[in-house]
Amino acid sequence: MSLGEAAAGGASSTPGRRLRLLPWAPLLTILAMLAPVAFGLGGTLLPALGWLPALGGHGIGLDAFRDLVAWPGFPRAATLSLTTGFAATAVSLALVCLVCAGWQGTRAFTFVQRALSPLLSVPHAAAAFGIAFLVAPSGWIARALSPWLTGWERPPDLLIVQDPYGLAMIAGLVAKEVPFLLLMTLSALGQVRSGQSVMVAQALGHRRTTAWLKIVLPQVYVQIRLPVYAVLAYSMSVVDVAIILGPNTPPTLSVQVVRWMSDPDLAFRFQAAAGAVAQLALVVAGLAVWRLLEFAAARAGRRWIERGGRGCGDAALRAAGLAAAILVSLAIGLGIAGLAVWSVAGFWTFPNLLPDSLTWRGWARHGPEILSAASETVIIAGAATSIALFLTLASLEAEHRHGLRPTRRALWLLYIPLIVPQVAFLTGLQTLALSTGLAGGRVAVILAHLVFVLPYVFLSLSAPWRAWDARHATVARALGSGPDRVLWRVRLPMLLRPILVAAAVGFAVSVGQYLPTLLVGAGRVETLTTEAVALAAGGDRRIIGAYALAQTAAAFLPFAVAILLPRLLWRNRKGLGHV
Amino acid sequence: MSDATRDGLRLEGLVVSHGGHRLLAIDDHVRPGEVLTVMGPSGSGKSTLLSVIVGTVDPAFAVRGRVRLDGRDLTGVPPEGRRIGILFQEELLFPHLSVGGNLAFGLPPDLRGRAARQARIEAALEEVGLTGFAGRDPATLSGGERARVALMRMLLSEPRALLLDEPFSRLDAALRAQVRDLVFAAARARGLPTLLVTHDATDAAAAGGRVFEIGVPVASG
Incomplete structure (x- = not known):
């Protein structure tokens, strides 16, 4: 803000050092989202083809796929993926x-x-x-x-x-x-x-x-x-x-891949990788079929209209x-x-x-574990959401200051992490982490969550951000405020509610992540979600109920804050439209 | 500020084009206290002209020529350094600030001390008949009250030129004349060169100054 204040006084037009980083924000955002997907896909494809030196795989071949197809459950698992999905x-x-x-x-x-x-x-x-x-x-x-x-x-x-x-x-x-x-x-x-x-x-x-x-x-x-x-x-x-x-x-194909990934016999990793590639192929084929169905439906619809x-x-x-x-x-x-x-x-x-x-016995007995899983959940979700919010705001502000135009292609990029099946690149990320000895850290899990949190935060915030009447900025600058002061004193306060809602969306997305936590955390990072799902097989409804309820609360409470806080802060400001 | 440095607003060979297509050209000198009315149909680039002068023009537009205010070349000067006030069709009061907060936003930081600043704001409100409005939520004001707050907010920032982007077109007839007179009187009293953009002939007549008609409508304007 001091920067804006200084610029307000004089005619200085040289942007500060910090500003010159801003144009890079969109690229950094895209990298944070897509680099893990790209590396992960590579890390899945190589072992699927037999190349995984850490486990003694040096040859290139189709053995892993042969093993996959030889698994008796394969046709059923693959079919289930298609039928349930469609x-x-x-x-x-x-x-x-x-x-x-x-x-x-x-x-x-x-x-x-x-x-x-x-x-x-x-x-x-x-x-x-x-x-x-x-x-x-x-x-x-x-x-x-x-x-x-x-x-x-x-x-x-x-x-x-x-x-x-x-x-x-x-x-x-x-x-x-x-x-x-x-x-x-x-x-x-x-x-x-x-x-x-x-x-x-x-x-x-x-x-x-x-x-x-x-x-x-x-x-x-x-x-x-x-x-x-x-x-x-x-x-x-x-x-x-x-x-x-x-x-x-058998279970669905993705579940089977995760079972193989968690098998103590590391040799199953090759088969898991092949299964993940098969899952990716299934999804690509599924999308292609859906596209064909769109054409058919459009044709039928036109005839219906005519x-x-x-x-x-x-x-x-x-x-x-x-x-x-x-x-x-x-x-x-x-x-x-x-x-x-x-x-x-x-x-x-x-x-x-x-x-x-x-009885409170269930809560009392498992209270400490639930509390520790909840704090892990909140730390990861808080960190991933903060990074996502920062990158999103920086990208949107860069777009505003440098006159960049959002394109259709940029929108597709945002959806890539949501369309590429998680299992297809997260298995690869785990394999890569295994090879480099980086597996199992909280930081790695936060970065993996960021891949999914970022698109949702961006999608949630970009519409209200772009809908903001930019003439407010023109007025504020004509009144002598630099771009930073306009951002901090006008735009962010006016957009407080959508910003908090976007943060709540991001938080909820992170809280709900199962596979990234399990695979990238190598089973050592325990959140409410991984614990709850792990309890599924046991079938103890009392513990499951407690964990799942805590999970819901963790995802829901930020929304309550996002809706109540602006009402409290702006209770005398009808123009912000939430009274 | 001595009157010797008061040269007014000069638009020197200003040509704005978009994608190789010439949108508008203007060469003019608006003297202190004078109102120049720019008229043209929607899409003719009136608002683009204002954005060039205020310094927020979209980089997609190519601008040749220069803008001078009181002799100073504004090329490359950011909007906050130009000392050009602007009023839009909507008042655009900041909805998260009180009326007093809106006025304080534009008050130069070199007026120091809480009490002095508050006194300045109270005086400004009094000037337009809004005594005691400092604590009000802008959303609770009437259209005429909002227009007066927007005017005072702009004037408190001590601009040396004034741009008006159809600022009266949303007000009903009675209020419109009243606000219009207030704005023009304020501009004259402070000797501000004023550029009014409108497509309304009565606004142009009320301004009483020269009228500059711009171009044929183009889609990209």
Whole structure:
């Protein structure tokens, strides 16, 4: 600020030394995101081809792939990756379209928005545990229906969670991806004047839902294509949700790769690398197929529009959309409630809806471990978020000061870490770390989290940052303030809320990371997420409930701060628009 | 500041182009206390001209010629060193600062001491009939009150020239004449060369000075 003050007095135009670093911020940001992905992919590909000197692999060949294909579970695991990924993405997208098509601009839509938005911060693992508790044979759904409807006097012997078709896993993914896609769609809707378009189409005699699907969807889809690809790639290769809700014998391909990576017999590393490459290939093929489906859907859609039908079943479609949205928020909401109840449950007889007794014993016994995992989680998330926020603000400010234009290609770069499957490059990073002796540090984990935190922080902050009326800066500078003073005294305070929200998003993303913590931390860095997922196999609901609840709280509390703090600080400032 | 150094605002052979396409050209001298009105349809580059003078022009525009204020060449001088005040169509009061905070923002740092600065702000508010408004949230002011605060904020920074980017077009007719008269009177009283950009003929007539028409509309403006 002293710099700005000095420049304000005179006509000095030489920028300080610090300013000259600013133009490098965007490049540094891209490097922080993409260098680990690139090195990781290399570190996966080489051992897959047999080259890993640390483990005595010097030859180049396809032995690892031969071993992979020889694994009897391979066809099933690969198929599961495709089916669960496509089903979860298609269902999520369809639900989001139905809700928006049927209800955009209504009060119910505002309600749905309010109900679904907070779910975004719930970590995948916690949501998956919550749903697992809900649908399990001894879960709330079975209890609510027993014995009057089902006749069950004790929990039935049914494989609902971890079913061989991955249906529970698909449900878990849908519940988490619907809020994400809805938020992305909402921000896209603002750009295409959807309300007016629908009104015009309605004036031409189309019903609301069909009008939206015919007119708005084609425009919106272009805007949300990258997020949809990210959802597809994520759903095809997710590990933590698959461990909790997915099938076991065999598991999905990504889960199997992680099992091989953690095998004490290091020889399995080659096979793991080959599996990771196969997972990458599957995702690339999946994206290509999805692209073809887009073409086909566009063709069919054009024909549908040209036929000029005015649509039917409007009421049914609208009802289905709303019901699905409510179901999603209930599934996660009740799931979290279930986690909370289980964490303090004593004896809990079936089919009672509530435990016979409550006890803090679980929390008391595991309190110290939960606390230590929570502090590790907060340190890592705090560090990764701070770095991400700094790089993002520096990049955006560099863009502003040097007149750089955000390009379509830059947007693609942001999505690369979200589209390349985690397992494909994180295994490579672990292998590289193993070869260089750097594995297992907290710093390495922070840098790995940064790869995923950065895109979300950037995506969350860039829109409000760029939407800020730059004439405020012109006025402030004409009043004698240098660029630094404008940044610190005008822009940052005015954008306090979106900055805090972006930080909260970044924090939640870091809290939810399972695979980067596990693989880059070499199993030695223990966060709430790694501990909770590790407990999945044991099946002790009381401990799982406690860990998953702590994980949810860690992800959610920063959002509460992000919303409450500006209200407190700017309570007498209506112009900042959050009173 | 002696009157000998008061030469006003000179636009010397100013040519602004975008991608090899000439957007506007102007060569003029706005004397202290004089108002030059620049008129033209939207897209004709009026706002670009202002951004050239104030020093915030987008690097995508190529600028030839120079801007002089009271004899001083402003080429390469950052906006904060130019001493050119600007008023936009919206008041752009900083929403996180109180009315007094907004005025203090532009008050030069060489006026020292809390009490002295506060007294200066109170006096400025009194001058425009807003006595006791220092603690108010700008969002609670009426349109006319906001316009007056924006004017005083700009004047407190002691500019030596004044740029007006359609500053009255959002006010309703009665208020519009009132605010317009206040701004022009303030500019005349302080002997500020003033450049008014507008597409409204009544604004131009009220300004009473020369009118400069710029170019045919182009898409990139």
